[in-house]
Amino acid sequence: MPRSLSLSLSGGDARSSRGFLPAGSLSIQRLTTYDARISEAILSVHHSSTDYQLRVRTSLVEPFEARIGSEYMVLGEIETSAGNIPVIQARLLMDADGVNLPLLERAVQEQRKYFQQRAARGALETGVETNKRDV
Structure with missing residues (x-):
């Protein structure tokens, strides 16, 4: 279930x-x-x-x-x-x-890591743009 x-x-x-x-x-x-x-x-x-x-x-x-x-x-x-x-x-x-399960697992982990890094960069860039507008 x-x-x-x-x-x-x-x-x-x-x-x-x-x-x-x-x-x-x-x-x-x-x-x-x-x-x-x-x-x-x-x-x-x-x-x-x-x-x-x-x-x-x-x-x-x-x-x-x-x-x-x-x-x-x-x-x-x-x-x-x-x-x-x-x-x-x-x-x-x-x-x-x-x-090849170990290779598949590694690929999935790398993809998740990439998406997390991309999301963090996007949040950082959004914060920088907001600060520029406020100045």
């Missing part, structure tokens, strides 16, 4: 009976079930001795060639289903079998 997916590509906060998978963590999850009739997949991941499950609506990425047991990355929006259970509406569902 998921809570959110940050773009960690597929990472995010997936819920288990013990809590949430840490936000912002890169998460590649294994497809455990897929029901084409209702366009829903269940992805599972094991993190820190806890099993997490993520419900994913696949209607926007179909036709979807589901391979049970394969690893997937998912991007999408968080929605709430019946029973107030968060579900990810997939916009991208990618088979991640064979992906």
Whole structure:
């Protein structure tokens, strides 16, 4: 039962009976079930001795060639289903079998660092412009 997916590509906060998978963590999850009739997949991941499950609506990425047991990355929006259970509406569902995970993790970290630096520069530049106008 998921809570959110940050773009960690597929990472995010997936819920288990013990809590949430840490936000912002890169998460590649294994497809455990897929029901084409209702366009829903269940992805599972094991993190820190806890099993997490993520419900994913696949209607926007179909036709979807589901391979049970394969690893997937998912991007999408968080929605709430019946029973107030968060579900990810997939916009991208990618088979991640064979992906170099350490390299992918590094690329995501570098991208986040770049966006943080860019935001900090933008805030600094905005502050400098404001000060110039006030003089």
